[in-house]
Amino acid sequence: MRQIQVMRVLITLFICVSQGIATEYFQFTETGQYELINLGEVSLSGDQLGDGNEIGVFDGDLCVGAVIYNGQQGQQLQAWADDPSTSEPDGFIEGNPISFQMYLTSSDTVYQNISIEYITFPGWDTSGLFHVEEVCGVNLSYDLPSQDVSLSSNWNLMSMTVIPFEIDSVLEILTPVHSELIYVFDEQFNLIRWDGENWADGIGLWLPTEGYYVKLQNGQDFSVEGVGTIEMPFSIPVNTGWNIISFPTQDPAGQNVDDVFSEIMGSVEMIFNWNGSLYLPGGDPFVMYPGKAYLVKVTQDVILTLDETLDSGAFAEGSGANESVFRTGHFTPVWEGTPFTPxxxxxxxxxxxxxxxxxxxxxxxxxxxxxxxxxxxxxxxxxxxxxxxxxxxxxxxxxxxxxxxxxxxxxxxxxxxxxxxxxxxxxxxxxxxxxxxxxxxxSGVNVDIAVQPPSTPGSFNAGGGNGQVSLSWSTPSQGNYYVYVNGIPTQAIYYRIYRDGSLLIENYQSNGYTDSGLSHNTAYDYEVHAYSVVGESGLNTDSALTLPGVPVFSSTLPNYNEVILQWVDADNTGDDGVITYTMERQWSVGGFEYSEILTSNYGQYTFTDIDLLNSSEFFYRIKAHNATGFSSWSG
Known part of the structure; x- marks a missing residue:
């Protein structure tokens, strides 16, 4: 059906030739002989070319005819042949290839390498070569260059590698992701945000030299058509301090950062890429990819000039640059994608x-x-x-x-x-x-970290008591960490305690311990050391002598004006310390209570209390003493 419609149009054209309107951009000479070209469909990126734009026909670099397109199928243009009587070529040469160009008035841009489909019709030339007094019909099409943009959830650093087609602002460029868009920042931290009813655009016009922070709720891919790629070499003003610069090159393989900045490296302090990697002059370089943006800090105002060599028609496409190398299996950072002001x-x-x-x-x-x-x-x-x-x-x-x-x-x-x-x-x-x-x-910092075994517990003290020893120590100054299970912290350090070389307790986490059930007046040697999942500390040692037990009176023999007292040590009394005794007498006379220390630091097991009043009642108690201290009084 489409071919029948085209034929009807072209039959009419064959009968009545339209001269068209004089073009403004394409210049050519009317020489008297021509080939008639009938225009069928003329499209730009799949859509019909709008009226007011120009179409030129070329023999190599020479324009040999042109029209201002009226937006309708059936328009004609004439390709003028060379006038052999003139000294300079002013038209096509018989048998040379036919080519076309489009001039887009809205962007003041010329497009070459137009795709040509020759229309088959009786008597029409489909050779693609110029011939005087021949007729041909063509469908013309051109696909604008485009940039594929892949944005992840959370923050992204992006820039453009094409000059957007009929789009002026950053907000318009991001139209395909408006439903997911949260914020956009430029290098001055001007902001685009949704105010509840409308987009509040604090950035305005897109600038090819700038990169932009873009935050999305959910990641999304989209494509931006351009009137053309950003031509190289390309100059970017970089101001003292921090900048967010674009990287509008085309080679998907990218360029090493040290090569890009080589001419101004003396002014560069540091550079962050899209995933937060830091470059310092002279350090290991990362690769800069087209369509990303970069945080650049310089010490003075400079001009960065980008350049690259590409084959004709090569445009930046996706690369593996979106895969972060900082994701881990156990730790999960609270952010993803591109770090915000890292x-x-x-x-x-x-x-x-x-x-x-x-x-x-x-x-x-x-x-x-x-x-x-x-x-x-x-x-x-x-x-x-x-x-x-x-x-x-x-x-x-x-x-x-x-x-x-x-x-x-x-x-x-x-x-x-x-x-x-x-x-x-x-x-x-x-x-x-x-x-x-x-x-x-x-900012960037160099850092050294270590997970260390605990140091030896300090201030270790063993204090003898009544059948027990109280141990205390301070927490190691090194290795005092927490261990985390499902985010819940527990103390990392444990202690082992040894008595006389034998393990007393382990997996212990307090800073004090009481060793009970011990013999009286007995010396014990203790060792404490700390350990964790990382390693073990050295040993700290101390000794303690338990107190003597409470002496027990074995006999009290009253005599004339005297009492003979005898006693024995408590059961389970050792002989590691020298034991002495203190004895007290208590009595009452005329309703008054009296007491007197009869002896102290006494080293025997018998004592005679003399010069007593006959017919008086006396009470006695005794306690033992060693280097550690006193026992309790006997009952």
Whole structure:
């Protein structure tokens, strides 16, 4: 049906030739001889070309005819042949290939390499070559270059590699994702957001030199048509301080960051890429990919010039650049995708019991109980310089808060253990100066961490008592961590206690212990040491002598004006300490109570109390003493 309609149009055209309207952009010479070209369908990226645009026919680089397109099938144009009487070529050469160009007035852009479909009709030439006094019919089409954009949930850093077609603003570019769009920021932190009724656009016009932070509720892919790619070389003004720059190159393989910035490297302080990796001049480079955006800090105003060499018609397409290398198996950062105004941690040392952490082990960075960054040791083991990006909280609880304390944890894969880690040092990546362990956006720090075995418990004391010894010690200053199971912390350190070389108790977690059921006046040797899942401490030792037991009177023999007293030590009394005794007499006279210490530091088991009043009643009690102290009084 379509071919019949085209034929009807072209029959009419064959009878009546339209001269068209003089073109403004394409310039040509009318020489007197021509080939008649009938225009069928003319499309731009699948849609009919709008009226007012120009179509030119070319022999190589020479325009030999043109019309202002009226938007209808059936329009004609004439391709003028060369006038051999002139010294310069002013028309087509018989038998040369026919080509077309389009001029889009709205964007002041010329498109070459137009696709041509020759229409088959009796008597019409379909050779694709110029012939005087011949007639041909063509359908013309051109597909605008486009950029495929893949945005993940949460934050993204994006830029354009094409000049958007009939779109002026960042908000319009993002029209396909409006249903998922939360925020857009530019480098001045101007904001696009939904105010409840309409989009509040604080950014306005799209700038090809700038990159943009874009936050989506859910990830989405879309395509942006362009009037053309952004031509190279391309200059980007980079101002002192932080910038979000575009990277509008076309090669999907990207370019090394050190190559891109080589001419202005002396002014570069640091660069963050889309996944939070940090580049410092002279350091390991990452690859910059087209369509991404980059955070660049410079020490002075400079001009960055981008350039690349590509085959004609090559345009940037998707790459593997969206896959983050910082996802881990155990630790799960609260953010995903692109970190928002990141802080990079360059891990130069990470040890477990003084040895490097191993393949499969993980390092997590925490703000309180919130994981804001993570890293897994790859196969082959840990290498100094591993980077861990963290993301700042954008107000939705999805990252660190500036000024909060930085803490580290380690997941030990072969022990399935999550545990705190010590920060041994933290220095600024640029100056090398020590910095406090607090979060600061758009910065980088070198950091050394360690998970260490507990140090030897300090202040160990063994104190003898009545048939018991009380032990106390201080918590080790090193290795005093928490272990986490499902986010619930428990103390990492345990203690073992030995008495006289034999294990008394283990898996013990208090800082004091009472060893009871012991013999009296007996010396005991104690050892305490700490241990955790990481390793063991050294031993701390102390000794204690138990108190003597309460002496027991074996006989009291009253005599004339005297009483003879005898006693024995309590059962289970050892001979490790020298025992002496103190004795007291109690009596009453005329309603008054009296007492008197008869002897102290006495070393015998018998004592005679003399010069007593006859017919008086006396009461006696005794207690024992050794180097540790006194027993209780006898009853």
């Amino acid at each position: 802080m990079a941690f360059v891990l130069n040392e990470a040890t477990w019991n003084y040895l490097d952490i191993e393949s499969g082990d993980e390092v997590g960075i925490f703000d309180g109980n919130m994981c804001v960054g993570a890293y897994t040791v790859p196969e082959g083991g840990f290498s100094p310089g591993a980077q861990i990006p963290t993301s700042k909280n954008d107000g939705s609880g999805n990252g660190f808060t500036e000024g909060h304390v930085v803490t580290f944890r380690v997941w030990k894969e072969n022990q399935t253990t999550e545990i705190d880690a010590d920060i041994l040092s933290m220095t600024d990546v640029v100056t090398g100066n020590p910095v406090p362990a607090i979060f600061s956006a758009l």
